[in-house]
Amino acid sequence: MRTEDFNFDLPEALIAQFPAAERRASRLLRLDGNSGEVIDAWFRDLPTLLEAGDLLVFNDTRVIKARLTGRRESGGKVEALIERITGAHEALAQVRASHAPKPGGRLIFADSVEAEMLERRGDMFLLRFLSETPLMEILERHGALPLPPYIQHSPDRFDEDRYQTVYAREPGAVAAPTAGLHFDEAMLAELAAHGIRTAQVTLHVGAGTFQPVRVEHIAEHRMHSERYHVPQATVDAIAEARKTGKRVTAVGTTALRALESAVRSGEIQAGSGDTDIFITPGYQFKVVERLLTNFHLPKSTLLMLVSAFAGMDNTRRAYRHAVGQRYRFFSYGDAMLIERKKPL
Numbered sequence: 261m262r263t264e265d266f267n268f269d270l271p272e273a274l275i276a277q278f279p280a281a282e283r284r285a286s287r288l289l290r291l292d293g294n295s296g297e298v299i300d301a302w303f304r305d306l307p308t309l310l311e312a313g314d315l316l317v318f319n320d321t322r323v324i325k326a327r328l329t330g331r332r333e334s335g336g337k338v339e340a341l342i343e344r345i346t347g348a349h350e351a352l353a354q355v356r357a358s359h360a361p362k363p364g365g366r367l368i369f370a371d372s373v374e375a376e377m378l379e380r381r382g383d384m385f386l387l388r389f390l391s392e393t394p395l396m397e398i399l400e401r402h403g404a405l406p407l408p409p410y411i412q413h414s415p416d417r418f419d420e421d422r423y424q425t426v427y428a429r430e431p432g433a434v435a436a437p438t439a440g441l442h443f444d445e446a447m448l449a450e451l452a453a454h455g456i457r458t459a460q461v462t463l464h465v466g467a468g469t470f471q472p473v474r475v476e477h478i479a480e481h482r483m484h485s486e487r488y489h490v491p492q493a494t495v496d497a498i499a500e501a502r503k504t505g506k507r508v509t510a511v512g513t514t515a516l517r518a519l520e521s522a523v524r525s526g527e528i529q530a531g532s533g534d535t536d537i538f539i540t541p542g543y544q545f546k547v548v549e550r551l552l553t554n555f556h557l558p559k560s561t562l563l564m565l566v567s568a569f570a571g572m573d574n575t576r577r578a579y580r581h582a583v584g585q586r587y588r589f590f591s592y593g594d595a596m597l598i599e600r601k602k603p604l
Contacts, residue, residue, distance in 0.1 A: 267558045279441065284304045288597055289596045313501065314501070324345075340356075353386075353387050355367075362377065438590075461519060473559050478540055510550070521535035549599070550598060554594070569598055
C-alpha cells in the first residue's frame with residue numbers, strides 16, 4: 261500500500277486549537293467496522309453504549325514538561341525535546357539548533373542547567389545533565405509542556421490541566437494519549453455505576469507519534485520505539501471479560517498498541533518492553549474488540565492503524581462524514597468509537 265492511500269483533505273479550521281469547555285462535551289462518531297454504519301453521538305453518551313462487564317483499558321502515562329530552551333555554550337539558540345529519560349541524569353532528546361551539537365559539546369538551558377552531548381543515535385542525541393538534581397525535577401522546574409506542532413499557541417496553565425488525562429500517574433510521555441482527555445472524574449464514576457470495568461496499561465507516547473510517513477510505500481516505514489508495560493491485573497481483567505462474553509475497548513491507539521505488543525504465542529502476557537509495532541491494514545487483532553480514539557493526521561501511522569481496525573473503505577467514509585459534519589480534529593478534537601471489522 262502507498263502512503264497516499266491514507267491522505268485526505270482537511271480544512272485547517274477543523275484542527276482544534278483548544279479543548280471543549282468540558283471534557284465530556286466532545287462529539288462522538290460511532291463507526292461499525294462490519295456494516296460501515298456511521299452514527300453521530302456525544303461523548304457523554306458513552307456509558308449507555310457499553311454493557312455491564314465490558315472492559316475499558318486506559319493508558320495511564322503522564323505527560324512530562326519535556327521541552328527545554330537555551331543556548332549552545334559557544335552561542336546560538338537551542339531547543340531540546342526530551343524523548344526518553346534513560347537515567348537519573350541522562351535522556352535521549354531531539355535537538356534543534358543552527359548546528360547539530362557534537363560529542364562533548366555543552367548546552368545550557370534556562371540560563372543555568374548545563375548538559376553535555378554524549379553521542380548521536382540516529383535522529384536523537386544522548387544528553388547528560390551536569391547537575392545533582394534529578395532530570396525529572398529539572399524538567400518540572402524549567403521545562404514546558406510539549407504541545408503538538410499543529411497547536412499554535414504556547415502552553416499555559418489551562419493546557420497543563422487539559423492536556424493531561426485525569427487518571428495519568430506514570431510520568432514519561434511527551435504527548436498525551438488523547439482519547440483519554442475526554443474522561444472526567446464524573447464520567448469514570450458513571451461508568452463504574454453502569455458496571456463497566458476498567459484496567460490500565462502504560463505506554464510512554466513519543467514525539468514520533470506526530471511524524472509523517474515520508475516513504476512512498478508504507479512497508480518501508482520504520483516506527484519509532486516506545487516503552488510499555490502491561491500489568492498482570494490487566495491481563496486477568498481481559499481474561500475475565502472474554503470468559504463472560506464481554507468486550508474489551510482500548511481507550512486510544514496507544515493502549516491498543518501496548519496490548520497488541522504484549523501478545524506472545526497468540527495470548528496476551530504481562531510484561532514490559534520497547535515496542536515499535538506498526539499496525540496496518542491486514543493486521544489480525546488479538547485482544548481488542550472496540551477502539552475509542554480521536555481523529556488523526558493524514559498519512560499518519562495512527563490513521564493506518566484505524567484503517568486496519570475498521571477497514572479502509574469504512575475509515576474513509578467516516579472521515580468524509582466527520583469533515584462534512586465539521587467534527588473537530590486531532591488532540592483537542594472529538595472522538596470516535598469503532599467496532600472492529602471482523603476478519604473474513
